[in-house]
Amino acid sequence: MPAMKLDAIDRKILDALQANGRLSNVELAERVGLSPSPCLRRVRLLEEAGVINRYVALLNQDAVGLPVSVFISIKLERQHEEDLDRFQAEVSSYPEVLECYLMTGTRDYLLRVATADLAAYERFLKTKLTRVENVASIESSFALRQVKYTNSLPLETTGG
Amino acid sequence: MPAMKLDAIDRKILDALQANGRLSNVELAERVGLSPSPCLRRVRLLEEAGVINRYVALLNQDAVGLPVSVFISIKLERQHEEDLDRFQAEVSSYPEVLECYLMTGTRDYLLRVATADLAAYERFLKTKLTRVENVASIESSFALRQVKYTNSLPLETTGG
DNA sequence: GCGTATTTGGCATGAAATGCCAGAGAAATT
DNA sequence: AATTTCTCTGGCATTTCATGCCAAATACGC
Numbered sequence: 001m002p003a004m005k006l007d008a009i010d011r012k013i014l015d016a017l018q019a020n021g022r023l024s025n026v027e028l029a030e031r032v033g034l035s036p037s038p039c040l041r042r043v044r045l046l047e048e049a050g051v052i053n054r055y056v057a058l059l060n061q062d063a064v065g066l067p068v069s070v071f072i073s074i075k076l077e078r079q080h081e082e083d084l085d086r087f088q089a090e091v092s093s094y095p096e097v098l099e100c101y102l103m104t105g106t107r108d109y110l111l112r113v114a115t116a117d118l119a120a121y122e123r124f125l126k127t128k129l130t131r132v133e134n135v136a137s138i139e140s141s142f143a144l145r146q147v148k149y150t151n152s153l154p155l156e157t158t159g160g
Numbered sequence: 161m162p163a164m165k166l167d168a169i170d171r172k173i174l175d176a177l178q179a180n181g182r183l184s185n186v187e188l189a190e191r192v193g194l195s196p197s198p199c200l201r202r203v204r205l206l207e208e209a210g211v212i213n214r215y216v217a218l219l220n221q222d223a224v225g226l227p228v229s230v231f232i233s234i235k236l237e238r239q240h241e242e243d244l245d246r247f248q249a250e251v252s253s254y255p256e257v258l259e260c261y262l263m264t265g266t267r268d269y270l271l272r273v274a275t276a277d278l279a280a281y282e283r284f285l286k287t288k289l290t291r292v293e294n295v296a297s298i299e300s301s302f303a304l305r306q307v308k309y310t311n312s313l314p315l316e317t318t319g320g
Numbered sequence: 321g322c323g324t325a326t327t328t329g330g331c332a333t334g335a336a337a338t339g340c341c342a343g344a345g346a347a348a349t350t
Numbered sequence: 351a352a353t354t355t356c357t358c359t360g361g362c363a364t365t366t367c368a369t370g371c372c373a374a375a376t377a378c379g380c
Contacts, residue, residue, distance in 0.1 A: 006224070014224070017217035021181050024336060038359050040338070051223040056216060056311050057177035063211040064166070064174070066313050069261065071270060088307045095314035101229065101303035110231060110301070114313055141270070143261035147248045151216050151311070153226050153274055154255035184367060195329045200369070 006051070009034065011155045013042055014051065018152040021055040061146075066114045069143040070121055072129070073107040075136045083134050084108075090132050096124050107139070166211070169194065171315045173202055174211065178312040181215040218311075226274045229303040230281055232289070233267040235296045243294050244268075250292050256284050267299070 006014070012032040016023055023031075029039035046052045061067050076083060084102070091100050091111065099112040115121040121140075129138060166174070172192040176183055183191075189199035206212045221227055236243060244262070251260050251271065259272040275281040281300075289298060 014217070014219060018219065019216070021215040021217040025338090026336065035360050036337080037339090037361075041358085049223065050220050053218045053220050055181040056179070056218060057174070057181040058213045058216060058311055059174060059178065059313050060210050060213050061313060063209065064313055064315060071261070071263070092308045095312070097308060098310055098313075099306075100308040101231070102305040102307055103231070104302045104304060107301075109307070110303070141267075142264045143270070144264060145262040146259075147262055147269070148252045148257060148260040150258055151218055152255070153219050153221060153224055153258075155224060185369090186367065196368080197330075197370090198328050201327085 006155075010042060010046065010051075013039070013046065015152075015155055017043075017052065017055075058151075061114060065116050068115045068117060068121060069146060070113045070115065071141045071143065072109075072111040072113060073139040073141075074109040074111065074129075075106070076108050077134050077136045079108060087132060087134060091129075094124075094128055096128075166315075170202060170206065170211075173199070173206065175312075175315055177203075177212065177215075221274060221306075225276050228275045228277060228281060229306060230273045230275065231301045231303065232269075232271040232273060233299040233301075234269040234271065234289075235266070236268050237294050237296045239268060247292060247294060251289075254284075254288055256288075 009032050013028065016028055016031055025036050025040045025043070028043070029036045032039060034042075043052070061069070076087060087109070088100070088102075091097055091109070094113075096113045096115060097111050098114055099110075101110045102108065103110050113121070113124065115124060125138070125140075129135070169192050173188065176188055176191055185196050185200045185203070188203070189196045192199060194202075203212070221229070236247060247269070248260070248262075251257055251269070254273075256273045256275060257271050258274055259270075261270045262268065263270050273281070273284065275284060285298070285300075289295070
């Protein structure tokens with residue numbers, strides 16, 4: 001995905017939709033200083049270009065009973081292409097895994113997992129993660145508190 | 161936020177809106193097996209109860225020119241209540257910081273930061289993070305690839 | 321079996337999304 | 351500087367949707 005050229009209006013649109021993905025097109029148009037028609041056309045273009053991936057509802061982890069966030073550092077035995085691919089496919093299939101990154105440094109992967117409690121986390125480890133082939137070591141760190149969580153990327157709407 | 165009691169239809173609604181926050185109420189109602197009126201009422205209740213935090217558009221980091229994700233482990237000099245509060249407030253104000261967690265273990269905080277490139281990251285470090293008071297050490301790990309990234313919490317819609 | 325409370329479904333109204341077309345603005349060419 | 355061309359914008363008409371209200375149905379307790 002190449003970086004797309006975005007003008008000031010595009011960035012305003014993206015900023016507004018990052019903050020509220022359910023803004024009506026009429027209100028969005030007002031905020032960015034366009035009439036509804038061209039505003040909607042820009043939004044559609046941004047969607048088709050893949051700048052806007054998708055729209056989602058963000059839930060409260062506590063309210064749905066998944067208050068525990070765990071970060072897991074994982075090291076593999078072998079790091080060949082096919083080893084990585086197999087591991088990634090397996091881990092991506094677990095709904096408990098919200099984020100997974102291939103990392104530089106001494107640890108190969110970093111995962112964020114959401115579970116109901118420690119017992120559920122232990123169950124996840126025992127029945128899923130530790131059974132994945134090629135895993136050399138697993139290191140869990142628990143989040144005591146989510147200080148900040150946002151999906152809003154800083155688009156620097158002040159400049160060109 | 162206490163965990164709220166959600167029935168099977170609520171979980172279907174939440175799952176659908178986690179996948180597509182812009183579903184029309186008419187289509188959402190069809191999917192969960194209700195008519196539009198009670199479906200909308202449930203959605204409003206979930207919003208008011210705080211189960212649904214908000215709706216957002218998710219952007220492609222590469223497309224908006226912020227392809228670099230960095231995880232930063234931070235250790236503070238002192239961990240008194242007011243020290244933590246001050247650090248958290250400062251770090252939360254940085255738009256580059258997408259996630260921040262207070263952690264167990266040897267490191268106090270874990271941050272995820274998005275930047276345009278290494279130069280921008282260095283600028284963030286020098287002008288912002290290293291100038292925050294009370295920071296004992298900073299350890300950066302770069303993500304080579306985002307293997308999985310989702311906000312969809314697993315709600316186990318199969319069971320009660 | 322009966323009464324109560326909660327939830328659902330349908331209808332009416334007002335607002336919004338969306339496609340179409342003409343007009344305005346910007347850029348390139350001569 | 352004038353003209354041509356291309357791109358983007360704004361307004362209108364149609365269709366779809368959101369939303370509030372009320373009656374009916376379902377679940378629950380007695």
